[in-house]
Amino acid sequence: MAPGESGGSALAEIGRSVPKKESFYKVTGTARYTGDRTEARYLHASLKISPHAHARILGIDVARARALPGVRAIVTGADCDVLTGEEIRDRPIVARDRVRYHGEVVAVVVADTETQARQAVDLIEVRYEPLPVVQSPTEAMRPGAPILHERLGEYEKGPGVVPVPGTNIASIIYVRLGDMTQGWALSETIVENAISFKPSDHAAMETRSAIAEILPDGRIHVVSSTQAPFAVKMYMAKYFGTEAGQVEVEAPLVGGAYGGKAAIQLELIAYLASRAAGGRPVKAMYTRLQDMITAPCHIGLEAIVRLGSTKEGKIVAAHLTYRFDGGAYDDKSSDVARAAAGDCTGPYAFEHLHCECLTVYTNHPYASAFRGYGHAELTFAIERAIDALAEELQIDPWTLRMINIARPGDLAPTRDLLNESNLGDLPACMERMKALAGWDDWKVRQVDDFRIRAKGISCFWKNSSIDPNASSGAIVSFNVDGSMNLDTGVVELGTGTRTVLAQILAERMRMRTERIHVRSVVDTAISPEHWKTVASRGVFMAGRAVLHAADDAIRQLKAIAACVLRADPEDLELGDEEVFVRGDPHVRIEVKKICYGYMFPNGNTIGGQIIGRGAYTQRRMNPMNPFTGEGTPGPEWNVGAHSVEVELDTRDCTYRIVKAISVNDAGRVMNRMGALGQIKGAMSMGLSFANRETFLFDNEARVQNPTLRDYSIFRYGENPEYVVEFVERPCLDGPYGARALGEHGLIGMPAALASALSRASGVRLNRLPLFPERIWRARMGYADDSVSL
Amino acid sequence: MKEARCQLELRINGDTRLANAYPTDLLLDVLRDSFGLTGAKPGCRNGDCGACTVWVDGQPMKSCLLLAAECPGLEVTTIEGLKGGEMQRAFVEQFAFQCGYCTPGFIMNAEALSRLQPPPDEDTIRDWLQSNICRCTSYEEIRLAVREVIQRRSEGKLAEEAERLVEDGSGGMKGELNG
Incomplete structure (x- = not known):
């Protein structure tokens, strides 16, 4: 019986669609959100950001800015030598003598009004010497590539983080099971599939905001649009040499987060601004552009998956190479990579496994958590390879998945033993998804002379790895x-x-x-x-x-x-x-x-x-060993199965997403309409990401689309029909058996969309987003889809 | 670049309000900073997201694309001044928001839309509501809420509803929504 249940009596409140309290x-x-707080006593901060993705700072002239009326203080990198970062302390709060990404903060103006602060920012003159940029993990690892962090070996780092000094590798983790030599020997068919996508953005409607004040007794008071007020408190105490009890953080309602507001960044800037202004309260709100490029973003990935299988479709060997594009600073990206490594196989049991998972520095905006925490990413890599294998073996892709799905009694990549409580019921989700999708009726269908309809499927698992x-x-x-x-x-x-x-x-x-x-x-x-x-x-x-x-x-x-x-x-x-x-x-x-x-x-x-x-x-957690992957980073693997149906116009490769299906094991549905909203909202985010979302970089790694006008996300009416159902096999540790739900509608969406479009277009699509032009190029045979690691 | 503040007499939510503003100040900022009407949100300040939508003479407008100095003589209505509550209640009942940041803008736009005669069809609804972005929901929830109100109004139930609201004086925000 799950915690909370008394047995017998029916539940009256659990499951009811109670509208949100607020x-x-x-x-x-x-x-009221953080940015809605306005007080006459507040000063306002505005940020000067770098127009270059990689440059030496030769000089900063603030004299003209300082002379503007209303300007109270200007902060530059010279004012604070603290390095910050949760996994690796590699990031100055304000850039010091070097910028490593487009949008990095180089100065902060504090003024009486926001307008004055912005005017002063425009008068700050920064002289740069541009440096060569690194645009992808592959580029970053080439011999002779510019090194972003020469002092990588000297940085303070958390346990389990394994950087490779002298390279751009911020962290490396291996996961191994069985014996690869034996695995390949047992393999009758081997496929290899490479995927890639660049960093993108959370694009929460509320841009990040923070207000910081140093009280007369030295206490620090912060209000922030944060998912992690207690982490802000802990890290600020650590960074600024005070006691945690001296830091008080308020987190009002947050206007969308999706992982992006778990990172600590603007709070630190607001604190430095307050300190420079004698402790007076300073309010800082990112502009949309800053929220997109200065603040942490959604991680990019390049991956190669090689699978070895028997003729009957039993996958016996898997060699996985994941290279995450962590951007200019590590923040949480090496932990995202670790979470991906822990679940690196997707929801399958492979007897012989070798996974090399790297977090690589590039001159892109740096990455932090994003809904799914590495799982939509690894799932895209694995599921595209599974589809490729199905094609190779001429086995139905649904059946191939069912043959290989991890079951109670199997080992997870972390060598945790899976059981009926800690593992969601994926076969039940798959069966239901298959019925809802009408998978056995047809998979590809010609609608008229030009238009083709096709279905794609995917499945996933996700453990929630957090500090033990x-x-x-x-x-x-x-x-x-x-x-x-x-x-x-x-x-x-x-x-x-x-x-x-x-x-x-x-x-x-x-x-x-x-x-x-x-x-x-x-x-x-x-x-x-x-x-x-x-x-x-x-x-x-x-x-x-x-x-x-x-x-x-x-x-x-x-x-x-x-x-x-x-x-x-x-x-x-x-x-x-x-x-x-x-x-x-x-x-x-x-x-x-x-x-x-x-x-x-x-x-x-x-x-x-x-x-x-x-x-x-959580019970009996322990971190993963970075050389074997062994550990217990999270308590339970939650699962789901997705399907997407598309209609492709073969003339110009434009397409419509017709229907998206998600069946998740919710353990217990706690609030039915709330749960449906969580899943559907996540599906929408996953499809929008897969369909159109990416930062577009120019040759100097500058982001070309840092507004909501040119960084397009789904709007009303662009959404497909959503079909959501739940399987409820209780997790015996969850309250009333509940399993995690908030991220899980997103995870398999990119893979399912690519699967459907590949089937419709007749070519394997392995790069995101799935722009029509990209599909057209693939159909024309242009070598757009290759990643060579 | 010296500029003088000017005194603006604005009509906001039915009241006459005075603002001391620069000619370059956005209506959005004056609403938020001078009057504490923070329901209009600065999601992009570029006309892209619609989170700052208010009504100007009954028409939905992005308040980040208007100067406050353009508004004297015009009736400005913000979410705080929206009376009736029917659209708001439909948004609550359909779970048509999560974080709620885009919600005031969506409701102001949808409410103006729902008052169109003849009642808008699906294409018109889409054209109008595409000017707002919601990052949390799937939009299906918003569609259901808006459709429900439009349908009810087109069925002529609006008159009855208005009468009832006048009678109980609650402005439509009374009563349990849960269940």
Whole structure:
């Protein structure tokens, strides 16, 4: 039985489509995001960014800017020599003597108004000496390539990060199973497939914003559009040599994040700006252009997958080479790569496996987390190779996948033993997807003289690798009317997690979710810690903490009720905001009469206000060994199967995405419409990425499309029909059996779209995005699709 | 580049408001910074995303593409001044937003659209709503919400609804939405 379940009684709150708690605020303009905070006392920061992707800074002249009225301070790299980074400390907060990507911050102006700050930025003169650029992992690893970080060997780094000093390799990790010699010997058919795509962007509608202030007693106060307020607190203390308790971070509602707001960047800039202005509060908001190129982006990848199979389609050997384009600084990209390495095979069991997974520096905007955390990326590489193998073997691609899917009893690449709880039910998802897609009816169909319809499929798994000691807490309290307050450290990004947590509390307390109040701001000084609101861990971890907190509150309620009702606490039950005797339900007392203690008629009072607390840490986690891949980086592998149907016009290779299907093992659907929205929104993001999203770089690695006008993303009406279903095989560690869901609609979409378009066009498409021109070039036989590592 | 501030008399959400602004100030910034009407969002300041959509004389306009100095004499309506609540409720019921950042702009655009006569067809809805970007949802949810309101209004239920709202005086935002 999964945590929370009592067996027998039907669930009343879990599964119900409760609208998000902050819904009314969001439809009336009342919802306040970081950038909506305006106070007369705020100063404003504006950033001078580099127009070059790689250059030496010869000099910065701020004299004219400094002389403008209203300008209070100007920060340059000379003001701070701290290097930052979560995996490798390789990044100055403001560039010092060198810039490594287009958009890197070279100076910060602090002024009374935003307009004054921007005017001053224009007057700063920076002299550069351009340097040769590195545009891809392949280029970065060529002999003689410019080295981005000559001091790579001296940087402080986290455990498990293995840089190769003297090269552009920020980190390397190997995963090995079995014996490759034997694997190749058993292989009757071998295919090799290469894929690639460049960095792209999260493009959340709210650009990143931060407000920093240094209080008179030295405490640092930060408000930020962050997914990771507790990480901001920890790292700021570390970077600036203070105690974590001296740093207080508020995270209001966040206007879309998708991983991109887990990175710590603008908070540090705002802090330096405040420090330069005598500690006064400084507000900094990225422009859209800065949000796209200065802030961390979505990682790029070049990969080669070689699969060896028997004639019957059993894959016995896999050699995987992943080279992630981490951009100019490492940030989280080597951890994204590590997560990809941990699940490098996709949801398959390969007996003999060798994976070499590299994070490579280039002169691109640097990468951080992006929804899926390396998994849409590795899935694209694996699934394209599986399709190629199916073609080679003349086996149905669905059947080939079913033959090789990892099952309970198999080993994951990390050598974790898979079982029915820690592994979602992929065969069930595949069966359902096949039926919904009508896969057996047809796969390719000529519509008229020019148009062809085709279907593509993919499947995936994802473990959520987070720090092994990451914890999550919950605090519950009561109001005198018997309603409850719930506080956790989970930031509300739009996923509705805080509402689902209220549902979990309501279910456990056997009351209505409407009677649970949820704060929409996380404040690290008072909210219990939740490591980071990432990795689809909110419901899983904070949900377990909420169950503990509810049980703690229930124990206290029963203790007071036992005195009042003169009954054994063990005989008491809670329901509908009353505590009653199980065998004699008319002996009862309302929760509101005891939640602040109980006062007897003569004034004597017992108990006091009830505060429930709970915390949760994932069990038996340990980091992966970078040389073997062995470890337990995450607790469970969640799965799904996708299908996409397209209609291609063979004249110009334009196409329409007709339908997209996703079947996911949700473990337990906690909020039906919320879950559908999470999956469909993620599918949309995955298709938009695969269809059109990429940074376009010129020969000097400058981003040519840093606005929402030329960096196109899906708009209304461009979406296909979405079909979403759930399989519910409970995860025995998840609250009420729930599995992670937030990222999983995205992961297989690029692969499924490429699969459908390859079938329609008759050529293997292995590069993203799938621009019509790219398909046309492939059909014409231009060598556009080759990656040579 | 010296320029003087000027005093602008603006009509905002039915009230006359005075703003002390530069001739170059965007309507978006004056709404947000002078009046605290932060429902209009600066998603791009380039007319690309629609998150700052407000009504000017009843027409949806991107407030990042207007100068405040252009607006005296015009009725400006922001999401904070939107009365009726029907579109807002439909967005809540259909889960037509997640992070909510694009929502005020979408609702202002969709609400103006839904008042068109004759009721807009699918192509018109698409043309209008393509001026806004939502990064969280699949757009299907938004389509359902907007279609529902348009359909209800075209069925002539608007009059009834208006009467009911006047009677209970809640402005349409009362009552449980959950369930």
